[in-house]
Amino acid sequence: MADKSNDPVAMWQNMIGEMEKGFNAFANKAMESPEFSKVVNQVGGVSAGAQRQLGDMMEKYLVNMNLPSRAQMASMAERLQGIEGQLNEIKALLHQVHGNSAAPEAGSPAAPRPPRTKRPPSAGGEPK
Amino acid sequence: MNVAAGLDLQSIPDRIQAEVQRAIQRSIKGVEYFASSGPSLGSTPKDILHVRGTMNLYHYRPVSDEIYRVPILIVMATTNRGYILDMVPGQSFIEFLLKRGYDVYMLDWSAPKPEEKSLRIEDYVLDFIPDCVRRVQRDSGETDVTVIGYCFGGVLSLLYGSIFADGPMKNLICFTTPVDFREMKLFQNFSDKRYFDVDRLIDSVGNVPPEMILSSFEMLRPASRAASQVQLWENIWNDEYVKSYRMFDRWAIDTLPLAGEYFRQITKDLMWENKLYNDVMSVGGRKADISKITVPMLHGVAEHDHIVPYDAAKPLIQKIGSTDKEEVILKGGHVSLVAGANAIKRLWPKLDSWLCERSI
Secondary structure: OOOHHHOHHHHHHHHHHHHHHHHHHHHHHHHOOHHHHHHHHHHHHHHHHHHHHHHHHHHHHHHHOOOOOHHHHHHHHHHHHHHHHHHHHHHHHHHHHOOOOOOOOOOOOOOOOOOOOOOOHHHHOOOO | OEOOOOEOOOHHHHHHHHHHHHHHHHHHHHHHHHHOOOOOOOOOOEEEEEEEOOEEEEEEOOOOOOOOOOOEEEEOOOOEOHHHHOOOOOOOHHHHHHHOOOOEEEEEEOOOOHHHOOOOHHHHHHHHHHHHHHHHHHHHOOOOEEEEEEOHHHHHHHHHHHHOOOOOEEEEEEEOOOOOHHHOHHHHHHOOOOOOOHHHHHHHHOOEOHHHHHHHHHHOOOOHHHHHHHHHHHOOOOHHHHHHHHHHHHHHHOEOOEOHHHHHHHHHHHHHOOOOOOOOOEEOOEEOOHHHOOOOEEEEEEOOOOOOOHHHHOHHHHHOOOOOEEEEEEOOOOOOOOOOHHHHHOHHHHHHHHHHOOOO
16 A cells, blocks of 8 residues: 555645645734734725625615615515514414314424433433 | 665556546546536535524434434534534434434534524523424433533534533533634734724624634635635546546535624623633623533544644643533544544544533
């Protein structure tokens, strides 16, 4: 079997790993300096403001084009999730109201809960 | 064996053949990678118990014939989605807990809307968590609740536990939870008071955009994204590697925005003034002193955590008032501590053995 230290593939993988570690360590050292913080925050402040303006402009553009924006789509998805949750609550309530007269589907919200009687393996001698 | 070169000459043709095969597989799988969607995540069956704005409370359907008396409420970090704890069957912390007989609830977050920019730490600690705890009590019929907080979810759980020290929290488990924010050195430098104008930022953007949160995480290890893509290409013939890569990559980039006021408070109270560590933290005028927490407590920390370095998390075990308390330092990083192969063999069994005796 080839010696790992002479395996070109292993050497390449090792080199990538070492380069990653080395670059991260070097960059982290540089990022600890106050100068870095100063520059990043100057640039970051400007770009956050610009991003906000661009976002606002895009929002107006999409409204004019009669198209939904990303925020509206995300909000729609969350509302759907909320409706789903409410439907689940209604379903659970309906099952309760009917007093489990009809056998609920396995795993449905109204399925009977297991008893809260479980003991730890050491106490009950149950194998893990 | 060629001793001089340390190379087995006979193995070279086999090696070349294997590499050619892999190169062919890379081309085929590479096309598949871009043509297919990733694995479905967070698919353990659950019911949505309650949704209010950014707050979502789930109940996972039990799978055991009998369950432990005390239910678990997991409080997720506000920067990320809760499915990191429910990746795919066989690699899901939630599934693991259910199979071990726990009754599991999760407080997960969705992106705060622009109108939620005024949410403050008070809303999370004095409203969202207590509301979810009440709902867990009502749904389970039990008074006691075990709280598990991951990363900043751990900080929120600590604040909640210290203000509501008389109950109903029965056990507290924190994963990689920072207490001494001075020790989060790079984040400290990013938010250096002299140059970082948090008021100007929040006043101009409202909620902190997810791209900003993601880039601040990625800046901690700037070479890692490029290196991981090289590794992906090398391993693209390996279906298991690709599946795992896609799961973690999708989760990592699925960062949430943060409510503006909440971020402003975190920056000022925790990053700048280190109030939690200095025992002067208060939430909505109520003192949050973690020495008031006396319930059994387990803190899981990672040896190579680049987001919450060990020195930032270490004081928790000293400061908390509990007498029944334990810190476990495990191999791994901020994410691999709680999810993936490392967590399956290290953290999860440890948590189960600690919690089962305290859940009856």
